[in-house]
Amino acid sequence: MGLESALGEGYLTTKVDSVVNWARANAAWPMPMGLACCAIEMMAFAGPKYDAARFGSEVMRFSPRQSDVMIVAGWCTYKMSHAIRRIWDQMPDPKWCIAMGACASTGGMHRCYGVVQGVDNFLPVDVYISGCPPRPDAVLHALMKIQDKIKTEHSVMLDT
Amino acid sequence: MKLSDIQSKVHSTFFKEHQRKLYQSLEDKHTTIEQLDDGDPLNSKMILNMGPQHPATHGVIRLVLQLHGETIEKVKLDIGYLHRGVEKIAENKTYQEFMPYTDRMDYLSPYSNNVALCTAVEKIADVEVPERAHYIRMIGCELARISSHLLWLGTMVMDAGAVSFFIWTFKEREKIYDIMDRLAGHRFTVSHARIGGVANDITDEAMGAIKEFTQMFPKELKDYHKLLDRNRLFFDRNEAVGVLKTKDALNIGAKGPVLRAAGYAYDVRKFAPYARYDEVEFGIPTRLEGDNLARYFVRMEEMSESIRIIRQCIDKLPKGLVRTDNAKQAYPSKDEVYYSMEGMIHDFMMTDTGICPPEGAESYHAVEAPKGELGYFIQSDGTGHPWRMKINAPSFANLQVLENILDGEMVADTVVIIGGLDPVMGEADK
Amino acid sequence: MALELNESLQKTIDGLSDQFTEKLIEVYQSTGDTFVRIEAEALVEVCTYLKNEHHFVYLTDIIGTDRYTSDERFEVIYNLICLKNQTRLFLKVRCDEESPVLTTVSTVWKSANWMEREVYDMFGVRFNDHPDLRRIFLPEDFDYFPLRKEFPLLGIQGSIELPNTTPDTE
Numbered sequence: 001m002g003l004e005s006a007l008g009e010g011y012l013t014t015k016v017d018s019v020v021n022w023a024r025a026n027a028a029w030p031m032p033m034g035l036a037c038c039a040i041e042m043m044a045f046a047g048p049k050y051d052a053a054r055f056g057s058e059v060m061r062f063s064p065r066q067s068d069v070m071i072v073a074g075w076c077t078y079k080m081s082h083a084i085r086r087i088w089d090q091m092p093d094p095k096w097c098i099a100m101g102a103c104a105s106t107g108g109m110h111r112c113y114g115v116v117q118g119v120d121n122f123l124p125v126d127v128y129i130s131g132c133p134p135r136p137d138a139v140l141h142a143l144m145k146i147q148d149k150i151k152t153e154h155s156v157m158l159d160t
Numbered sequence: 161m162k163l164s165d166i167q168s169k170v171h172s173t174f175f176k177e178h179q180r181k182l183y184q185s186l187e188d189k190h191t192t193i194e195q196l197d198d199g200d201p202l203n204s205k206m207i208l209n210m211g212p213q214h215p216a217t218h219g220v221i222r223l224v225l226q227l228h229g230e231t232i233e234k235v236k237l238d239i240g241y242l243h244r245g246v247e248k249i250a251e252n253k254t255y256q257e258f259m260p261y262t263d264r265m266d267y268l269s270p271y272s273n274n275v276a277l278c279t280a281v282e283k284i285a286d287v288e289v290p291e292r293a294h295y296i297r298m299i300g301c302e303l304a305r306i307s308s309h310l311l312w313l314g315t316m317v318m319d320a321g322a323v324s325f326f327i328w329t330f331k332e333r334e335k336i337y338d339i340m341d342r343l344a345g346h347r348f349t350v351s352h353a354r355i356g357g358v359a360n361d362i363t364d365e366a367m368g369a370i371k372e373f374t375q376m377f378p379k380e381l382k383d384y385h386k387l388l389d390r391n392r393l394f395f396d397r398n399e400a401v402g403v404l405k406t407k408d409a410l411n412i413g414a415k416g417p418v419l420r421a422a423g424y425a426y427d428v429r430k431f432a433p434y435a436r437y438d439e440v441e442f443g444i445p446t447r448l449e450g451d452n453l454a455r456y457f458v459r460m461e462e463m464s465e466s467i468r469i470i471r472q473c474i475d476k477l478p479k480g481l482v483r484t485d486n487a488k489q490a491y492p493s494k495d496e497v498y499y500s501m502e503g504m505i506h507d508f509m510m511t512d513t514g515i516c517p518p519e520g521a522e523s524y525h526a527v528e529a530p531k532g533e534l535g536y537f538i539q540s541d542g543t544g545h546p547w548r549m550k551i552n553a554p555s556f557a558n559l560q561v562l563e564n565i566l567d568g569e570m571v572a573d574t575v576v577i578i579g580g581l582d583p584v585m586g587e588a589d590k
Numbered sequence: 591m592a593l594e595l596n597e598s599l600q601k602t603i604d605g606l607s608d609q610f611t612e613k614l615i616e617v618y619q620s621t622g623d624t625f626v627r628i629e630a631e632a633l634v635e636v637c638t639y640l641k642n643e644h645h646f647v648y649l650t651d652i653i654g655t656d657r658y659t660s661d662e663r664f665e666v667i668y669n670l671i672c673l674k675n676q677t678r679l680f681l682k683v684r685c686d687e688e689s690p691v692l693t694t695v696s697t698v699w700k701s702a703n704w705m706e707r708e709v710y711d712m713f714g715v716r717f718n719d720h721p722d723l724r725r726i727f728l729p730e731d732f733d734y735f736p737l738r739k740e741f742p743l744l745g746i747q748g749s750i751e752l753p754n755t756t757p758d759t760e
Contacts, residue, residue: 033213036264040348041348113745114244240728247712411700413650548655552650
C-alpha cells in the first residue's frame with residue numbers, strides 16, 4: 001500500500017545485489033549457541049521487552065542447517081569447542097558469527113586451563129560484543145551491525 | 161548390543177579415549193539384569209546421543225541413551241562441557257575478588273551465590289554483619305529465588321509444549337531485573353553482597369519497586385495456577401513421570417526441591433538458619449509422590465512463600481549501617497575513601513591483601529539456593545587467598561539423580577524430566 | 591581438648607571412640623564444625639557404623655584437598671548429615687602421594703559415585719571397587735590432575751586439543 005502511493009503508477013529499479021542483500025539482512029535467523037549466563041540475556045533478547053523478531057530474527061532455529069547467524073553466548077571450554085566447530089561446519093553458506101560477551105570474545109574473566117581464550121581461536125567471528133553479560137540492547141546493536149555487513153559486503157552477481 | 165558393534169559404526173574424530181570409555185561404561189551399566197538376546201529382528205535397540213548442543217537440554221549436557229524402541233533401557237551422562245576450574249581460580253584470588261565468579265555459577269539466581277560466599281567467609285573470619293544488611297540480603301535472596309523459579313517454569317512448560325508461557329514468565333523476570341538494576345546497578349549478574357554487609361543501601365525508588373512487585377506478583381501467580389493446576393495436558397505429561405521414591409531420595413543424594421518433592425522437609429534455612437531467617441515465618445512445601453508434578457507444586461508454593469518472606473522483611477527492615485565498620489574486615493564507605501587518608505589506605509589494603517582468616521581454620525557454610533543446598537568449604541592458610549575452596553553445588557547432585565531415574569522412562573519424557581530437575585550447568589560443572 | 595558438642599554429637603563421638611579406638615586419630619572443632627580424622631583402612635567400617643547406628647544417612651559432599659606436604663599429601667573429607675538429630679559431621683582420611691588409593695563408600699551411600707569421580711578427576715585419588723571410575727569434568731585424553739598445587743593455572747600447552755580451523759575436515 002505504502003509503496004504504491006510513493007511510486008505512483010510506476011516501477012522501481014535497483015540492483016539485484018541490493019534486493020537480495022536487503023532480503024537476507026532482514027531475515028537473519030540466529031542459531032543460539034547458548035552456553036552459560038549470556039544465554040539468559042540472549043533469551044531476554046528474544047523475549048517480549050527487547051524483541052528480536054522485529055529485526056527479522058523471527059525464530060531461534062536450533063538446527064544449524066536452517067540458520068544464518070550463530071550467536072556464541074558464554075564461555076567455551078576445550079571440551080565443547082569440538083562440538084561448536086562441528087555445528088559451524090554444518091551451517092550452510094552464507095553464515096555469520098557473533099561472539100557475545102567477554103567470555104566468548106577473549107575468554108573474559110576466566111583465565112584458566114579449561115576455557116578457550118576467545119572463540120576466534122577456531123571460528124571466524126564477525127562481530128564481538130563486550131559486556132558481562134551484555135545488555136540485550138547491545139545484542140540488538142550487534143545484530144544491526146551484522147545487517148550492515150550483509151548489505152555491504154558480499155555480492156551475489158560478482159563472484160567475489 | 162556389543163561394544164564392537166558400536167565401535168565399528170562410530171568414528172570419533174576428537175577425544176577418542178573419552179568416547180571409548182563412555183560407550184564402554186554405558187555397556188557395563190546394569191549388566192546383571194540385562195538379558196542377552198541375540199535375536200533382535202526388528203532392530204529396535206539403538207544408542208541415541210542427546211548431544212551437548214540440544215534445544216531442550218538446559219545448558220550443555222550430553223546424554224547417551226540406550227533405547228529399546230521408545231523406552232530407555234539405560235542412560236549415561238557426560239558433563240564437563242562448561243568446566244572452567246573455578247576452584248583453581250579461587251586459590252589465586254582474594255575472597256572479595258572471587259565474588260563475580262560466584263555470580264556466574266548458578267546464573268539464574270546470582271544473588272544467592274553472592275550471599276553464600278559472603279556468609280562462608282564471615283563464618284571463617286568471624287565478621288559481624290549489621291542488621292540492615294541481613295534483611296537486605298534476605299530480600300535479594302528471595303527475589304533471586306522467584307526469578308530462578310520463573311525461568312524454570314517458563315522453560316519447563318515450553319518444553320512440555322506451551323510456548324507462550326515462556327513469554328509470560330519473562331515479562332515478570334524483566335520486572336525483577338528492573339528492581340536489581342535499581343538496587344545493585346546491574347540487571348543480572350549483580351555482585352551486591354560484600355563481605356561484612358552489602359555494597360550499598362536500598363534507595364527509596366528501589367523499595368517502591370519491590371513493594372509494587374509484591375503487590376502485583378501474587379495475581380500473576382494465580383493466573384499461572386489457573387492455567388496449569390487442573391490442566392489435563394499438563395497432568396498427563398507430568399504425573400508419574402520421573403518418579404524418585406522416598407526411600408531412595410536421601411541415598412541417591414537429591415537436593416533442594418527435588419528432595420522436598422520426594423518427602424523430606426530439609427531446608428537449610430530451617431536446618432541451620434543464617435541471616436535472620438529464624439525471625440521470619442515461612443513454611444517448607446513438601447510432597448510425597450516424587451514425580452514431576454510434585455516438583456512443580458513444590459516450586460510454585462515456594463514462590464508464594466518467598467513473597468511472604470519479602471513482605472515480612474520490608475516491615476522489619478531496621479535502620480543502620482549496611483556494612484560493618486571494621487577496617488580490617490570490610491571495605492570502608494566511599495565517603496571515607498575519597499576524603500580521608502586512612503580510608504584510602506584501608507581500601508587499598510582490602511583490595512590488595514583482603515581479609516585474612518586465621519591460619520589452619522576450616523569451615524563450611526551452606527545457604528538454601530533455589531536449586532538446593534549450596535555450600536562453601538574454605539580452608540585457610542592465613543593469607544588473603546584461600547588454600548582450598550570447595551563449592552558444594554546442588555545441580556551436580558541432582559544430575560546424579562537424573563542418571564538413576566531415567567531408566568525405564570519413555571524417550572519423549574526425557575526433556576520434561578530434565579526440566580523438572582532444573583539443572584544449571586555453570587554450577588554443576590564449576 | 592575442650593569440645594563444645596551438643597548431645598547427639600557427643601554420643602556419636604563417644605560411640606566412635608568406643609568402637610574404633612585405634613583407628614580414630616583426632617577429633618577437633620574449627621569455627622563450630624566438628625571434624626573427625628580416621629585411618630584410611632577403617633573408612634568403610636566407620637561409614638557403615640555411622641549410617642546404621644547414628645543415622646547419618648545423607649552424604650552431601652566429598653571434598654578433596656592437597657596439603658602439599660611430603661607425607662600424606664592428599665586429604666579427603668566427607669560431609670555427613672543426620673536429619674533426625676539435625677547435626678553435621680565431617681570425616682577426614684589421608685592418603686599419600688605415591689599411591690593415593692582409598693576404598694569407595696558408594697556401597698554405603700549411592701551419592702558418593704559422582705563425588706568420588708570428581709576427586710579422582712581433580713586430584714588423582716583412586717577408589718577401589720568403584721562401579722565406574724572415570725573422569726567427570728575433563729575428557730579422558732587429558733593426562734594431568736588440575737587441582738594439584740603444581741599444575742599451573744593457565745594449563746599446559748597442547749595438553750588438550752582444539753578443533754581444526756580448515757573447513758574441509760571431517
